[in-house]
Amino acid sequence: MLINEPNRHHDEHDRDHPKGDTDNRDNVYGIGFGIADITGPAVEINMMGYAHFGQDGGGIHTRLYSRASIVVDGLGNRICYVNVDLCGAPQLAKTLVIERLHLALGSRIYTHENLLISATHTHSGPGGYFQYFLYIITTEGFNKQSFYAIVDGIVESILKAHKSIKSGRIYYNKGDLLDASANRSPASYALNPKEERERYEYNTDKTMYMLKFTDLQNNPLGMINWFAVHCVSMNNSNHLVSSDNKGYAAIKFESNFNGYKNVGKGPFVAIFSQANEGDSTSNTREPICINTGEKCDRITSTCGGKNEYCVSFGPGRDMFESTKIIGHRQYRKATELFQLAERRVSGPIAFIYQNINMTKRLVTLEDGTEVKTCSAALGHSFAAGTTDGEGDSHFTQGTTAGKESKLFDAIRNLLKTPSQESVECQKPKAILLPVGEMTVPFRWTAEIIPTQILQIGDVVIVALPGEFTTMSGRRIRNDVMQMFRHHRLKKEVILAGLANTYTNYVTTFEEYQLQRYEGGSTLFGAYTLDAYREQYKYLTKKLIEKERIPFGEQLPNFLEQEFSLKPGVFFDHPQSGHEFGDVLIQPLTSYTPEQTVEVKFIGANPRNNLRTDRSYLTVERFYDSVWEVIATDGHWETMFKWERKNIILGTSEVTIVWNIPKNCTKGVYRIRYFGDGKSLLGKITSFTGTTQSFHFFRHRSRSSPDTDHPNQKHHEDDEEHCSSDAACDIDQF
Structure with missing residues (x-):
């Protein structure tokens, strides 16, 4: 991998990248944005997110999109940042996207190293697009329609961005958004060291980070922001495809520039990205026992020992209203940051990337102790689900080794008995599924993990390959910032969650001990975060020193082994006495x-x-x-x-x-x-x-109160919104 290597391959679309000062001290970059549809099959395919059998698609509320942004410096070095309305970013899709781009543009333009794909983490899209077996069980196997809709859409969005590159400037801003998230595992968070917790005011990351893009005449081209909150406003009773709260915010923001009719068409693109949302929920009301109205057990999230009665809700009267409210709050904050963004981003483009094997990886802790990660495994707490979406009623969060159901251990052993090494390594996790040791019909989860950092001048974007909890993300961010400070460099460090692959959760060592859902879903054991911290410090050091590093192990491709038990459409016939469309x-x-x-x-x-x-x-x-x-x-x-x-x-x-x-x-x-x-x-x-x-x-009514719920917000200039160009305005639902 070459750090900050000049891109020698140019084509007709490179004519608009900035010439002159190669350090970009004049703050001018080549900027491109694109958007494309990735919705896929809207019916009969199980939705990816809650792993809830029976939650099959039954239509569309909002479509899903791939939104791409490209930034090029004066040397022709470029990065491409893509955000997809998916539960996670499928690694195999990225591999095929790069192959398609190589055919279209040549092999030196977009690669694994300079392309980052992050997911919003909506739980309301058709599944079946991951190559690893664990994530396609509820979809009855791999779904080609879903997968190729994603690949095609990502490629199209990148090509649109590539063709639209023009000279412009980038502005940075950040600010706190306090009413759009809550910590769903506060008991786990409380186990982190007191002195560490006291450095932060909140138990979730409340900061929204923003990049604003304009042309040289200050006309807006696009926007990217990052904010940590789960896209679970739409719950597991939903059957309509939905981009959830971040999708709502994006549609609303884009309509201000493109006109309301042009949903998903551009040219202005608003990217609402994910961050370290592992324990950050959009269901902001405290969980309650729906059968009694009392508070749930703080450790197990149960009511009388049953997890299905402990539920957290969003701020609205139903999931649709909650989605609007949380989405509107993100939109509102993003609008404020966009309007006030004045600090120009300057400096060169750089990137660094490496694949690592996270299984049994040796790690040296800060005190010199040598530890290792484990073969991947999911705990009994994983099967319990969360207060956002309950799992199987036979499981509870907080189940540690020695307290698990022996009956389910026996059932598990019919599939695979975990090795003693894995049992000891994963403690205090009570292993339900030793997925790292399960290879039939093929691997159940990833072990070769992509790690990556992008740099746009004085802004650094760290690609997190999973769902990092609040404190896990904070430690990564602080590590990277300290590495730059050690070299007397000041950088703004942004976390991009669910990037380039999906590896479930990453907790801190302390949070892992309680084995709530997030700890039970931390695949590689108690030292998973420590391994990632070591890796990202290494990447940062090499990025600063502009050193070449090995690409790492090749990413697997199981496309030829994938199968589906889901039948296609046999035939359609209108009801007796009718025609289609009646x-x-x-x-x-x-x-x-x-x-x-x-x-x-x-x-x-x-x-x-x-x-x-x-x-x-x-x-x-x-x-x-x-x-x-x-x-x-x-x-x-x-x-x-x-x-x-x-x-x-x-x-x-x-x-x-x-x-x-x-x-x-x-x-x-x-x-x-x-x-x-x-x-x-x-x-x-x-x-x-x-x-x-x-x-x-x-x-018309002029009695509506002005609250922060868009359904209740009143505009004095309603008639101006109702032009022939846009008969209806998103501000008014």
């Missing part, structure tokens, strides 16, 4: 603000056509003698729901919901459904269904 339930003749339009059609399976970068629905307004589209299935106020009626007959129905924003323009509207039916012979035919038109009458 309207079963028409809209009313008229509506007023904040009412809900709900219509139903004869449908077909959406897996026949993913309609990538398109839509299964449109809400249209008759304006100037034509029907104009004012909302799609990517807009927050719409819902696309698909329901199988009879699997033998192949019948299904589609329900489309439009929650009318209160500032919509009066006029005549209609709703259309776009589907694709599959015949018994396998031929797929597109069709369209259209409702009768209906009227929307506007009645």
Whole structure:
């Protein structure tokens, strides 16, 4: 790997990268942004996140996107930062993305070393895209539709960013956001040394970090921010694809620049990235026992010994409102930081990368003691789930070695008995699944882990390959900052979570001892964090010294071994007496603000056509003698729901919901459904269904209080928001 090596490969798109001072002391960079759809199959595929059998997709609330940003310095050195609306960043997808980019642009432009892919950690997207067996059990195996939708979308977003590169400037800002997160394992956090805890005011990271990108005329090009909070506002009862709170914030932010109709189209791109969110939840209300109303047990998160009764909730009345509120709070803070960002980023682009084997890795602690990591294993506490989403009722958080169920140990042994070495190494974890020793049908979890640091002038981005808890992330950040300070360099250090692969959780040694969910999910044992700290200090040192380091072991590729037990679509058939697209339930003749339009059609399976970068629905307004589209299935106020009626007959129905924003323009509207039916012979035919038109009458109210919930926020300039260019505005749902 070459540190800060000039990129010798140039093409026609490099003409806009800045020339002149190679140190970028003039603060000018080449900047590009791109966005593309990665939604994938919206129905019948189990959602990735809660590992909840039965939580299969049933439609779309918001689409999922890949958002890419590229920064180039005066020497042509570049980095590419990609954020995806996924539960985690699949390492195999990154490998294929790089192969595709090499074919399109040559092998020296984007590589494992300078491309970072981070995930928002939404729990409401179709799964089946990881190559490791553990993560595709609930999806009945590997899902090619899901996987290739992700690969295609990431590539497209990067190519769009690459083609859009122009000279510009970058600004840095940061500030605290206090009301959008809470610690879901405060008992674990409290085990960290008192003197360490006293250095921080909060038990979650409340700081939002921001990079603002403009062209040389100060026109906004894009934005990236990082804030640590789980995307679990949508709970495990949800069946609609959703980008959750960070996706809501991104859509809302982008609409300010692109117009509300252009969801997912750019050109302005807003990236709401993840950080060290391992113990940071968006369900900000304290967990309670839903059967009694009392507080849950602090250690086990149980109520009378049962984990399913202990639940934490978001600030809203339901999961949709909670998603809006937490998303709006991130949007609001990001807007403030964006508007006030004045500090210019300056200096060269650099990057460093290395794959490491985290199994049985020797680590030297600060006191000189030599320890090692373990073969990967998941504990009994892992199976208990969290207050964000309960696991199996037979398990509880806080279960340590010697206190586990012997019955489940016996059942486990039918799959794989953990080695004695692993049992001893992982203590006090009570091993439920020795995943590092399980290789049938192929590896269950990753052991070769990518580690990476990107540098944009005086800003450093550390790629964390998993879910690091608050204090784990703080230790990594402090280590990197201290390394720079030791060399008399001042850098702003940002953590990018869930980057380049997925390795479950990383706790501190102290947090690990309690074995709550996060500790039970720390794969490589009690010294996992210490191994990562040692590695990131090494990377930082070599980055500063501009030294070459080995690439490390090659990343595995199990694509040829992947399989699926999930059947495809057999065929579709309309119900007797109907055609595809027939309207079963028409809209009313008229509506007023904040009412809900709900219509139903004869449908077909959406897996026949993913309609990538398109839509299964449109809400249209008759304006100037034509029907104009004012909302799609990517807009927050719409819902696309698909329901199988009879699997033998192949019948299904589609329900489309439009929650009318209160500032919509009066006029005549209609709703259309776009589907694709599959015949018994396998031929797929597109069709369209259209409702009768209906009227929307506007009645303005000036009595709404101005609170921080967007549903209640009132705008004095409503009429200005209701132009023909944007019939409805996201500020008003």
